[in-house]
Amino acid sequence: xxxxxxxxxxxxxxxxxxxxxxxxxxxxxxxxxxxxxxxxxxxxxxxxxxxxxxxxxxxxxxxxxxxxxxxxxxxxxxxxxxxxxxxxxxxxxxxxxxxxxxxxxxxxxx
Amino acid sequence: xxxxxxxxxxxxxxxxxxxxxxxxxxxxxxxxxxxxxxxxxxxxxxxxxxxxxxxxxxxxxxxxxxxxxxxxxxxxxxxxxxxxxxxxxxxxxxxxxxxxxxxxxxxxxxxxxxxxxxxxxxxxxxxxxxxxxxxxxxxxxxxxxxxxxxxxxxxxxxxxxxxxxxxxxxxxxxxxxxxxxxxxxxxxxxxxxxxxxxxxxxxxxxxxxxxxxxxxxxxxxxxxxxxxxxxxxxxxxxxxxxxxxxxxxxxxxxxxxxxxxxxxxxxxxxxxxxxxxxxxxxxxxxxxxxxxxxxxxxxxxxxxxxxxxxxxxxxxxxxxxxxxxxxxxxxxxxxxxxxxxxxxxxxxxx
Numbered sequence: 001x002x003x004x005x006x007x008x009x010x011x012x013x014x015x016x017x018x019x020x021x022x023x024x025x026x027x028x029x030x031x032x033x034x035x036x037x038x039x040x041x042x043x044x045x046x047x048x049x050x051x052x053x054x055x056x057x058x059x060x061x062x063x064x065x066x067x068x069x070x071x072x073x074x075x076x077x078x079x080x081x082x083x084x085x086x087x088x089x090x091x092x093x094x095x096x097x098x099x100x101x102x103x104x105x106x107x108x109x110x
Numbered sequence: 111x112x113x114x115x116x117x118x119x120x121x122x123x124x125x126x127x128x129x130x131x132x133x134x135x136x137x138x139x140x141x142x143x144x145x146x147x148x149x150x151x152x153x154x155x156x157x158x159x160x161x162x163x164x165x166x167x168x169x170x171x172x173x174x175x176x177x178x179x180x181x182x183x184x185x186x187x188x189x190x191x192x193x194x195x196x197x198x199x200x201x202x203x204x205x206x207x208x209x210x211x212x213x214x215x216x217x218x219x220x221x222x223x224x225x226x227x228x229x230x231x232x233x234x235x236x237x238x239x240x241x242x243x244x245x246x247x248x249x250x251x252x253x254x255x256x257x258x259x260x261x262x263x264x265x266x267x268x269x270x271x272x273x274x275x276x277x278x279x280x281x282x283x284x285x286x287x288x289x290x291x292x293x294x295x296x297x298x299x300x301x302x303x304x305x306x307x308x309x310x311x312x313x314x315x316x317x318x319x320x321x322x323x324x325x326x327x328x329x330x331x332x333x334x335x336x337x338x339x340x341x342x343x344x345x346x347x348x349x350x351x352x353x354x355x356x357x358x359x360x361x362x363x364x365x366x367x368x369x370x371x372x373x374x375x376x377x378x379x380x381x382x383x384x385x386x387x388x389x390x391x392x393x394x395x396x397x398x399x400x401x402x403x404x405x406x407x408x409x410x411x412x413x414x415x416x417x418x419x420x421x422x423x424x425x426x427x428x429x430x431x432x433x434x435x436x437x438x439x440x441x442x443x444x445x446x447x448x449x450x451x452x453x454x455x456x457x458x459x460x
Binding site for chain 2: 040041042043046047050052053071072075076078079110
């Protein structure tokens with residue numbers, strides 16, 4: 001049976017949202033941001049989720065997930081702007097039970 | 111002045127397929143694209159990635175789909191204005207349009223179909239103070255014409271497929287190819303990485319990693335760049351600097367054409383023909399928005415088809431037409447070719 005998780009996402013205007021996200025739809029953070037319209041359409045997930053544009057860059061604000069990036073993500077973030085130590089690409093963070101309670105901030109537009 | 115029936119802006123899959131559907135209605139198309147090659151994001155962003163939701167193809171590589179579309183529309187002889195962006199549009203009194211590109215190329219069309227996808231792909235420029243001064247004076251963000259680099263010294267910067275592929279290709283054209291990347295690891299197709307490795311061993315590509323270009327020098331043209339490697343700077347003489355750091359899409363000049371824009375996309379009438387608020391200008395594929403819109407290639411194909419029917423009626427008011435099936439009518443190319451199903455044989459079976 002599916003279970004939702006709660007994640008906290010601060011949008012680009014500084015507003016913090018509490019989001020209930022499903023774990024059974026194979027979604028990722030980038031898609032949740034788009035689904036809940038937390039950023040202007042066309043400014044997040046531009047490449048469709050292939051770790052090729054960094055438009056879904058987020059800063060991880062607590063230790064619910066690891067800051068370890070996969071190789072594609074690492075390569076993309078090397079070329080992106082506004083990158084910090086806690087930067088991750090939203091499209092590379094799947095919505096699973098493990099991320100319940102995750103706090104994120106959406107990075108500025110590239 | 112280029113004359114055409116439908117001027118298509120954007121050579122992605124939707125724009126390319128529109129040429130086919132227009133051709134069936136005897137309408138001629140011309141396509142403008144900012145990139146030097148057709149295919150849009152399929153060719154530029156993910157040519158080697160498989161797509162699984164094209165009807166009839168359990169799996170097709172994005173690059174292959176573009177090749178197939180080009181093959182499919184060849185018979186309708188589309189014109190192309192590549193590596194130029196549509197800048198201005200003027201509607202004439204007779205309802206036709208003149209679209210002018212950033213390079214001044216003028217196109218006269220009876221209808222305009224914007225199939226611009228995510229927008230114009232603009233190069234991500236390295237943050238170098240004087241880089242704009244050297245644009246087209248030794249700094250190139252695309253390789254439009256490889257011959258430009260014949261027997262020249264070039265420095266390519268970047269760590270993805272295009273940096274790797276152009277380094278490989280230009281190693282047979284330029285007198286000296288240097289590939290610079292901020293990291294030791296490259297992100298590209300394995301065969302490209304291996305090929306660069308091999309060319310490095312043969313001395314045909316000079317590989318400098320991890321390093322970054324931090325300055326450009328030259329009087330009226332690039333003469334040298336400054337490389338920084340672990341805090342140490344070195345001046346490196348070169349004729350060209352080609353940063354290939356990927357592309358970001360921008361709606362660009364089209365945003366100022368007086369079209370209704372919502373959520374970075376162009377509003378269209380989806381109940382009818384994907385026409386915008388300006389009569390005669392259509393928007394198809396990922397660039398448009400309407401209730402229930404899905405940004406899928408297959409939806410773009412559908413939208414292109416309906417747009418062509420609408421343009422036919424616009425150009426030929428009152429001229430009756432009934433949708434035909436290619437299996438029945440075949441396809442007559444503008445190049446004189448004809449494709450048709452083999453005739454059934456009537457023969458008695460004894």
